[in-house]
Amino acid sequence: MKTTKVLVLGANGAIAQHVIAFLKTEENIELTLFARDINHIKQFKSSAKIIEGDVLNAGDLNEAVKGQDIVYANLSGAIDKMAKEIVAVMQANHVKRLIFVTSLGIYKEVAGKFGEWNEMMIGSDLIPYRKAADAIEKSDLDYTVVRPSWLSNNDETDYETTQKGEPFKGTEVARKAVAAYIADLIENPHKDVKASVGVNKPGVYGDKPAFY
Numbered sequence: 001m002k003t004t005k006v007l008v009l010g011a012n013g014a015i016a017q018h019v020i021a022f023l024k025t026e027e028n029i030e031l032t033l034f035a036r037d038i039n040h041i042k043q044f045k046s047s048a049k050i051i052e053g054d055v056l057n058a059g060d061l062n063e064a065v066k067g068q069d070i071v072y073a074n075l076s077g078a079i080d081k082m083a084k085e086i087v088a089v090m091q092a093n094h095v096k097r098l099i100f101v102t103s104l105g106i107y108k109e110v111a112g113k114f115g116e117w118n119e120m121m122i123g124s125d126l127i128p129y130r131k132a133a134d135a136i137e138k139s140d141l142d143y144t145v146v147r148p149s150w151l152s153n154n155d156e157t158d159y160e161t162t163q164k165g166e167p168f169k170g171t172e173v174a175r176k177a178v179a180a181y182i183a184d185l186i187e188n189p190h191k192d193v194k195a196s197v198g199v200n201k202p203g204v205y206g207d208k209p210a211f212y
Contacts, residue, residue, distance in 0.1 A: 003030050006186055007064055009055055009073040009086070011035045011044075014153070015101065016074045018179030020044055023186060034064045055082045061089045070186055072099040083132035087139045097189050098136065098143045099182055104168050104198060106130040106147065111167040113207040118150075133196060144185055145196035149173040150209040162198040170200025172209040177201065 006023070008016055011033035017040075023029050024047040031048035033041050038052045053060030055075060065071060071090060075082050083100065090098060103122070104110055106129045110118045136143045145164075150172045157180040162168055178199050185191055204210070 003028055004070060004186070004189070005030045005032070005068045006070045006072060007032045007034060007068040009034050009064070009071065010075040011050075012037060012040045013074045013076075015148075015151075015175045015179050015182070016072075017041070018176045019072065019074075019182050019186070020048065022179060022183035024048065026187070029186065032064060032068065034060075056085060058085065058089065061085060062093070065089045065093050065095055067093075068095050070097040070099065070189060071095060072182060072186065074101045078128065080128040080131035080135065083135045087135055087141060090141060091139070096142045097193075098141045099146060099185050100132070100136055100143060101146045101148065101178075101182075102129040102133050104147050104149050104200075106133055107164065107196075109162075109164070109166070109168045109198070111169065114169075114171055114205075117208045137196070142189075142193045143195075144192045146178070146182065147196060147198045148178045149198070149200040150212075151175050151178070152209075152211060156201075158201055159199050160202045161192075162200075164196035166198070168198045168200070169205050170202065171204055171206050172211070173199055173201045 012035040033048045034051045105118045133145045149170050152174050154174040156174045157177045159177040
């Protein structure tokens with residue numbers, strides 16, 4: 001069985017750590033974990049290669065991307081600049097498959113009262129996420145843009161998805177559930193290619209998340 005080499009950018013993050021936990025025992029997946037501070041991912045050193053670096057440092061990123069099959073990015077900060085750097089470095093290294101996490105609401109796709117609440121809470125914060133998604137969607141990469149709903153730490157993996165152009169409905173989703181979706185994409189890399197996918201908990205369709 002062919003080994004799939006997977007680079008995790010932003011491996012310190014809570015969703016990323018769930019993804020790593022799901023995949024670390026898969027014999028056909030070889031993980032490389034990339035983070036600015038590797039202290040929070042040292043527990044994975046027996047099952048993954050670990051690199052300390054900055055996505056916005058072209059040398060660091062190039063070294064990490066080289067030879068990978070899939071890049072999964074779960075980042076915060078200057079997300080639009082990071083997206084452009086990742087696209088450029090992946091293209092230069094002929095790495096095609098990208099999974100990139102953004103946010104619900106980047107296309108104003110959240111309907112009704114929940115959409116109004118979401119826009120009020122994070123509307124201005126969504127601008128760099130939209131720019132990131134635009135840069136990725138214009139590229140020739142085999143991308144999946146992932147748009148999670150409001151995140152909880154619940155120990156559950158239930159999720160449903162919506163495609164770009166469909167109304168986003170669910171008000172919340174567990175980080176572990178988003179990770180289950182991403183792990184499924186990594187294990188089935190032909191799924192949801194050139195797609196922007198909303199991820200939410202089924203059956204929770206109120207005016208705002210229950211924890212607000």
